[in-house]
Amino acid sequence: MIAIIRKELADHFNSIRFLVLFLLVLVAVGGGIYAAKQGIREALEASRAVTEDGFVFLSLFTSSWGDIPIFTMVIAIVIPITGIVLGFDAINSERTGGTLSRLLSQPVYRDSVINGKFLAGIITITIMAGTAILLVGGFGLIWFDLRPYGFNMTGIGVPFPTPEEIIRLFLYFVITVVYGAFWMGLSMLFSVVFRRAAGSLLIPMVIFIIFYFFWVFLGFGGAIANAVSPITGSSDIATQIQQAGMQQTILRLSPSYLFREAYAVLLLPVAKGLGVITVAQARFMVANPISLTQSLLAIWPHLIGMVSLSAICFAISYIIFMKQEIRAT
Amino acid sequence: MTDKLAIETKDLTKNYGKVTVVDRLNFHVKENEVFGLLGPNGAGKTTTILMLLGLTEPASGMVRVFDFNSTREPLKVKRIVGYLPEEVGFYDNLTARENLRFIADLNNIAPSETERRIDEVLEMVGLTEERDMVTRKFSRGMKQRLGIADVFIKQPKLVILDEPTSGLDPSGINHLLDIIAGLPKMGITVLLSSHQLYQVQRVCQSVGILSKGKMVIEGSIDELGREAMAGGRFMIEVETAEPKAGLVDIIKKIEGVEKIEADGTILKISTDSDLRSQISKAVVDNDALLVQMKVHEFSLDDIYMKYFKEN
Incomplete structure (x- = not known):
């Protein structure tokens, strides 16, 4: 299997495809840094960092400026595309190229082929997501001047991240990779089912557009949730909370929504929890960021959800591939 | 081996x-x-x-x-x-x-x-x-x-x-x-x-x-x-101008001839060795004018065609 991972990685890194994806990541990083440089003030205020109980370093990743979107939003688009592009022709290109039967007549288990490809893809996504996060963090450390915002700076750049910030960023990195792995698993599934690469690229892309652009970005998910479970002012509070919960469940059908909620809790801990809070309850809320353990508790189901989605996609493609006939014709 | x-x-x-x-x-x-x-x-x-x-x-x-x-x-x-x-x-x-x-x-x-x-x-x-x-x-x-x-x-x-x-x-x-x-x-x-x-x-x-x-x-x-050629390893085709009645029987008596088929002026003879000289002598002795004589060893084609004709 090591041999297959090695070859797949070499293929990924030498391909034009990878170069294009990497450029995409660099654009995300550039946009993120630029947005952060311009808009970090608002982000700092929003995260209460100015009052010194927020997270200055994390603000680098959550700043937006005018029309330039925040880094995390760009990553939420770039990573799924990366996953899809890395996986969509994993198996069917071997089949159409006539290399599958040659490969499988070597002393390797059939599952090593698909496992090796999946792992090589995850390694590639890990490198991309890691590079993007480290680049933004690194530029933040050397470039930003926060003195105008009332910080006592000993040097230039944002203050070095606290241990909690490092853990939060690392968790964000982990869920990003898991999210990318889900989309790669999905496109690999279609690469097993479809004989032609065009189909196995198109379908995961369409699914992504539905789940991200329609469901989350354009608010179709919200509209559907509202239609299914409308919150009526006339009903009592308990029913209203129930209806709101139902709406949230419907929204969470989209993996993109899950991902967004998860990273919002990790990187913007000041944002309230994920459930419904009544005005009466809100009065008693302490204006502190939620603690790391509480954040973890809040996103644990999200993480499990995304891991299991990836596992399900992978398992289905695995089973189909194991049972598939090898002959090309 | x-x-x-x-x-x-x-x-x-x-x-x-x-x-x-x-x-x-x-x-x-x-x-x-x-x-x-x-x-x-x-x-x-x-x-x-x-x-x-x-x-x-x-x-x-x-x-x-x-x-x-x-x-x-x-x-x-x-x-x-x-x-x-x-x-x-x-x-x-x-x-x-x-x-x-x-x-x-x-x-x-x-x-x-x-x-x-x-x-x-x-x-x-x-x-x-x-x-x-x-x-x-x-x-x-x-x-x-x-x-x-x-x-x-x-x-x-x-x-x-x-x-x-x-x-x-x-x-x-x-x-x-x-x-x-x-x-x-x-x-x-x-x-x-x-x-x-x-x-x-x-x-x-x-x-x-x-x-x-x-x-x-x-x-x-x-x-x-051997199987495909009905026992013989060689197939000799003899074409005569005027086939005589007794020719087939004479050739049959030559040692090594396994099978003979008459088809108009052409005789198809399976043998286990190259018997061209003996056969030509028999033809000439019989006063049947020899037009031509061909020998071919069996080839896989014959085996192949034979089995697929049968099926």
């Missing part, structure tokens, strides 16, 4: 849906021989090969390759078997050398040994100069030759070649057939699947003819020839 078996199948059966592609197939290949697997398209040759390699599971029956059960221990089988598929393909973006290196890597061959073997097999198939060219630029024939090189990189005990000569030019075919004919001496058994009869005849010691998933005939080429 030993009597150890390289391949042995027992009631091997495979269905796709309701269609039985391979039907209770029994055949064996001895170690260090070149075995030709013949049959028209769709006879189940490729399916049989895939079952030999453990790439597809038989519905029932058993197949053993060097005493390993292909279905249960496919890895052990694949370690010693080199397979050249019918439509061989390579990774376009890699060079010939890199493609071979990947296969060597999958076979756990040490890197220093790999380079030596790559040079050796590329030399054997005559691709030394193209070794650092990406395979995207390879012609069909070059790919086929690289496929042969690919089969030998793991130093197999058995090679299975599925239509290895397709796409090769005549000199390439000759070169390849020479290589194949020399393999038994190197301790390599060959299973050659083809419908190019004369090529099979040239290199194979034994053949099996597959039709509709069944082995219709199996044996050494000599034996089969």
Whole structure:
């Protein structure tokens, strides 16, 4: 299997495809840094960092400026595309190229082929997501001047991240990779089912557009949730909370929504929890960021959800591939 | 030649849906021989090969390759078997050398040994100069030759070649057939699947003819020839201007004549040796004017056509 991972990685890194994806990541990083440089003030205020109980370093990743979107939003688009592009022709290109039967007549288990490809893809996504996060963090450390915002700076750049910030960023990195792995698993599934690469690229892309652009970005998910479970002012509070919960469940059908909620809790801990809070309850809320353990508790189901989605996609493609006939014709 | 078996199948059966592609197939290949697997398209040759390699599971029956059960221990089988598929393909973006290196890597061959073997097999198939060219630029024939090189990189005990000569030019075919004919001496058994009869005849010691998933005939080429030619090894055609009634009986009495058929002015005589002189003497003695006389040894075509005419 090591041999297959090695070859797949070499293929990924030498391909034009990878170069294009990497450029995409660099654009995300550039946009993120630029947005952060311009808009970090608002982000700092929003995260209460100015009052010194927020997270200055994390603000680098959550700043937006005018029309330039925040880094995390760009990553939420770039990573799924990366996953899809890395996986969509994993198996069917071997089949159409006539290399599958040659490969499988070597002393390797059939599952090593698909496992090796999946792992090589995850390694590639890990490198991309890691590079993007480290680049933004690194530029933040050397470039930003926060003195105008009332910080006592000993040097230039944002203050070095606290241990909690490092853990939060690392968790964000982990869920990003898991999210990318889900989309790669999905496109690999279609690469097993479809004989032609065009189909196995198109379908995961369409699914992504539905789940991200329609469901989350354009608010179709919200509209559907509202239609299914409308919150009526006339009903009592308990029913209203129930209806709101139902709406949230419907929204969470989209993996993109899950991902967004998860990273919002990790990187913007000041944002309230994920459930419904009544005005009466809100009065008693302490204006502190939620603690790391509480954040973890809040996103644990999200993480499990995304891991299991990836596992399900992978398992289905695995089973189909194991049972598939090898002959090309 | 030993009597150890390289391949042995027992009631091997495979269905796709309701269609039985391979039907209770029994055949064996001895170690260090070149075995030709013949049959028209769709006879189940490729399916049989895939079952030999453990790439597809038989519905029932058993197949053993060097005493390993292909279905249960496919890895052990694949370690010693080199397979050249019918439509061989390579990774376009890699060079010939890199493609071979990947296969060597999958076979756990040490890197220093790999380079030596790559040079050796590329030399054997005559691709030394193209070794650092990406395979995207390879012609069909070059790919086929690289496929042969690919089969030998793991130093197999058995090679299975599925239509290895397709796409090769005549000199390439000759070169390849020479290589194949020399393999038994190197301790390599060959299973050659083809419908190019004369090529099979040239290199194979034994053949099996597959039709509709069944082995219709199996044996050494000599034996089969005798059977197909109704006992005789030679077929002599005699054309006379005016056939005389007694001629057939006279020729029948010549020692070695096994069968005679009269067809107008032409007599078809099967014999077990070249009896042209005796026959011509008989014809002349009989005052039947000899127009022409042809002798042909049986060929695989005759065997092949005979069996497919019968079915």
